[in-house]
Amino acid sequence: MATNAFIIALTAGSFAVVGAACAATAHAETDPAPIVIVGAAKHHKPADRQAKPAVPSAVGVGQDLVGFFISNGDEPGENAGLLIGNGADGGTGQDGGRGGLLFGNGGRGGAGGPDQAGGNGGNAGLIGNGGAGGAGVNVTTTGNGGSTGGAGGNGGNGGALFGNGGAGGAGGRGSAASGIASGGQGGTGGDSGLVGRAGTGGAGGPADSKDSAAFGGEGGAGGRPSWIGQAGGGGQGGNVSSDYGAYGGRGGTGGDGRMLAAPGRGGEGGAAVGQGKAVAGSGGTGGNAAMFGPGGAGGRGGNGTSNAGDATGGDGGLGGRGGQAGRGGNGGDGGFGNSNTGQANGGRGGNGGSGGAGGAGGRGGHGGDGVSTAGSGFGANGGSGGSGGNGGNGGAGGNGGSGGTTTGKSYGANGGNGGNGGAGGKGGKGGAPGLGTTSNGNSGKAGSNG
Structure with a gap:
């Protein structure tokens, strides 16, 4: 099994990355070669020497690289990795994250907040389902004045090849003690892909x-x-x-x-x-x-x-x-x-x-x-x-x-x-x-x- 060792040469104001290959025997595994930091050729007195900066490990860099392409969104409304993963559900009034370009579902839109409609569902990429739209906020007034429920968010689109569209979010309730009350409009259902079922419209x-x-x-x-x-x-x-x-x-x-x-x-x-x-x-x-x-x-x-x-x-x-x-x-x-x-x-x-x-x-x-x-x-x-x-x-x-x-x-x-x-x-x-x-x-x- 072959592993790569990387020598990072620190020169005056620039980094040069040199890859060197080393081989292990067929009967024994070797630990990954350490990262070697070589300082620039300068002469300092011992008192002038400073601590060398820490360099990320090869494992950490690899994990970050993989996560960029393959990962689920974890923060509200965060998109999935570029290629594979599910988008995260949105926060209050926030759109859901999109799914990976190859595989993955869109996140659900967040429920609406005051003066804020429900978030739209996230779209899928090539294969996956669109996220449902978030529900509109319920609005209740106890004094004079009417009330209008928030609108529901639209459903996300399904994958271009396979996938169902997300359902539209339901409109919020309008409830008034003294004044006209109106319910919010339901969101539009998301479109489906080449093969799939499109989303149902949200209830008013x-x-x-x-x-x-x-x-x-x-x-x-x-x-x-x-x-x-x-x-x-x-x-x-x-x-x-x-x-x-x-x-x-x-x-x-x-x-x-x-x-x-x-x-x-x-x-x-x-x-x-x-x-x-x-x-x-x-x-x-x-x-x-x-x-x-x-x-x-x-x-x-x-x-x-x-x-x-x-x-x-x-x-x-x-x-x-x-x-x-x-x-x-x-x-x-x-x-x-x-x-x-x-x-x-x-x-x-x-x-x-x-x-x-x-x-x-x-x-x-x-x-x-x-x-x-x-x-x-x-x-x-x-x-x-x-x-x-x-x-x-x-x-x-x-x-x-x-x-x-x-x-x-x-x-x-x-x-x-x-x-x-x-x-x-x-x-x-x-x-x-x-x-x-x-x-x-x-x-x-x-x-x-x-």
Whole structure:
């Protein structure tokens, strides 16, 4: 076994490093040759001699060199070694460290602080997963004045070759004793690599207020894939509660597909609860397909619930467009509206997405039901079916929602119209009507043939 000895020559103001090889026998190991420090050729009196400076050992230098290329981050937000290692999680509001260029995961973004959004997740290099985004900070006010929760951080990107994108961070809660309260927005999901799953969007932050309106945060959008895999779904909208107007957050949009990867579905709308007016959030739109495959489905609308005021369910999200020979995404179903003494309204069904060439249109979402104990209940119309691509059939319309009541009036809603067929395709069937004690809805119309 051969080892290297290094002679460091100290000259007048400069260092010269000379490597010399020495060999050991095949039957015995030798200790590493010592580092020899040779002083410059100067003549000093003994009294003038000073202590020679310490020189790092060869082992220490080697460890530092290895650590530069291969190591995990240990301090908050620290990057991994250049080639291999995991990034460290971020501190408060700090981005996570990146992973090694060859192998390693990105660090998680730090949770947000006052007036500071959650940190973004660290990116991976060639192979590895992106770090999740940090959650937004919760903000509570006890005196006068509103409050807004912090935004969530975005997820880190997965490895360029293999790896999943990090999930977006959830938005923070907004809570106010006297004033408007708003939830923070969810972070966007990270993109995936050549093969992998993109990150889901972060949920919108919840909100509550004791004497003013409250608004839920919007869900974050889903991340996008690169080639093979799955796009991220949209984050759920924030739930809210207030006796003076409660408005649920909208669901996030699903990520679009790329190349052969499938798109993501839209996020669900946030629920709304209160003594007064309560309006739930709408579902997010489904992502569009790229080359092949179906479009992403629209998210379902949230449910609205009120004791004495009007309650309205959220509308369903729109379905995404299909790829070649791919079906359009189905529209999201509308949410329910439920009130004790006020009017209750269901949410409308989302329209189906159009099909790609040779693909059928997506089905329209079903309308939500509206049920009130002492007030009037109104069902919502179903969504229309999506149009078929060339040679594809139109999508069926969604069913109309039903109205319900104990002592008041209730009205059924109309079914959605069927989508038109593409060239050579058949039109979609209309949706069934909703029922009501006072009146029923009408059936949706069939779509035209191509």
